[in-house]
Amino acid sequence: MNGWRWWWLLAGGVVLAGHGVAAAQLFGGWAGLCDERPVLSGRHALHQYHAVLGAARLWQAGQNVCYDPSFEAGYPKTPVFDEGCRLAEVWYWLAGGEYAAGVWKWGLWGLMG
Structure with a gap:
C-alpha cells in the first residue's frame, strides 16, 4: 500500500x-x-x-490610501477604489514598494502554477 502513495505523490x-x-x-x-x-492583457495594466x-504608500507610511494627481483633477486611491489591485499591492510591497514588472509576473505565475 505504501508503494501506491509514493506513486501518486x-x-x-x-x-x-x-x-x-x-x-x-x-x-x-x-x-x-x-x-x-x-503584463498588458485585459485590465492588468490598470x-x-x-x-x-498603493504599495509605495504602504512601504512609506504603513497605509495604502493615497492621492494620485496624475489623472485629470486627481483622485484618492483607496482599497475600495480598485479591488483588483490588492494582491499586486502585496507583491510590490514585498519588493520594496517599487515598480518591478517581474515581481507581478512571478506572482501571477505562482497563482497559476
Missing part, C-alpha cells in the same frame, strides 16, 4: 511541474517571466498602476 508532482511549465509559456517562457515587460501607488 510522484504523479502529482509531475502534473504540477508540467502545469508550471505550461503557465510559464503564457509569459513567453522563463525568460519572459524575468524581463521587465509589463491594476498594476494602482498596485504600485
Whole structure:
C-alpha cells in the first residue's frame, strides 16, 4: 500500500511541474517571466498602476490610501477604489514598494502554477 502513495505523490508532482511549465509559456517562457515587460492583457495594466501607488504608500507610511494627481483633477486611491489591485499591492510591497514588472509576473505565475 505504501508503494501506491509514493506513486501518486510522484504523479502529482509531475502534473504540477508540467502545469508550471505550461503557465510559464503564457509569459513567453522563463525568460519572459524575468524581463521587465509589463503584463498588458485585459485590465492588468490598470491594476498594476494602482498596485504600485498603493504599495509605495504602504512601504512609506504603513497605509495604502493615497492621492494620485496624475489623472485629470486627481483622485484618492483607496482599497475600495480598485479591488483588483490588492494582491499586486502585496507583491510590490514585498519588493520594496517599487515598480518591478517581474515581481507581478512571478506572482501571477505562482497563482497559476
